[in-house]
Amino acid sequence: MRSRAYDEVTVGETLPELPVPLTRTLIVATAIASRDYQDVHHDPGLAAERGSPDVFMNILTTNGLIDRYVTEWAGPAAEVKAIKIRLGAPNYPGDTMVLTGTVTAKHDEDRRVEIAVRGANRLGAHVTGTVAVRLPGGAES
Template sequence: MTAAVTVPGRSYDDIAVGEVLPELPIPLTRTLIVATAIATRDFQDVHHDPESARERGSKDVFMNILTSNGLAGRFVTDWAGPRATVRRVTIRLGAPNYPGDTMTMTGEVVSKDNGLVEVKVQGANSLGNHLAGSVTVAYLASEGKEA
C-alpha cells in the first residue's frame, strides 16, 4: 500500500488575482550587504569598502543587484510555499539600500494562468523605492509535475 504524500503550503487553487502579500521588512545590516555581495561573487569595492564607496560618490557601501534580485524571489517563494518554483524575476533598481535602513517588501498577485502566478513586487526604504518589478512562479501539479 502506498501512502499519499502531502506537500505543505499554498496550492495554486488557493491564490487569487488581486491578493496582497504580507509585508516583509528586511533590516539592512552592513553584514547582510557585504556578505551577500561576496556570496554572489560581486567583489566591487563599493559593496564592501565604505571609503571606496564614498570616493565614488556614495554615502556608504550599498547592496548589489544580485542580492536585491534574490530577496525579491525569496519574498515571493516564502509566501508561495514549497510547491512553487521561480520562473522569472524582473526588477529595476532605484534608491540604494544602505546599512542601517530597512527595506520593506510588498507585493500583489497580478496574473494567474496555467499554473503560473505573477506577483508585482516592490522594495522600499527610507529613500524611496529600491526595487520594483515582478516575480513569476510555477506551481507543481498534484501528480508532482510542473504545471
C-alpha cells in the same frame, strides 16, 4: 511548510510585508558570497570616493531577497519561472527595506501566477518588478 495551490490564489491578493534590516554585514557578506567584489559593496572609503555616502546592496542580493520573499509565500512546491526587477534608490546600512507584493495575473494553462513586487526603504523604492511562479494545482495535483 505548506505550498500555496494555484486554485486558492486570487488576483489582487496581497502578500504579507517582509521587513529586511539592512545591516553592513548583510550588504558586505552577500556581495562577497555572490562574488561581486566591486568596492562600492564592501569598502566605505572607496564608496565615498565614488560619490556614495556608504556601501550599498548589490543587485544579486536584491534578486535573491525577492526570490526568498515570493517563495516563502508560495511554498516549497512553487517553481520560480521568471524574476524581472528594476533598481531604484540604494539600500544603505542602517535602513530597513520592506518587501510587498500583489498577485496581478493567473494563467490557467500552466498554473503560473504573476506577482508585482516592491521593496522600499526610507529613500523610496529600492526595487520594483514582477515574479512569475508556477504553483501546484490543488488537491488533484
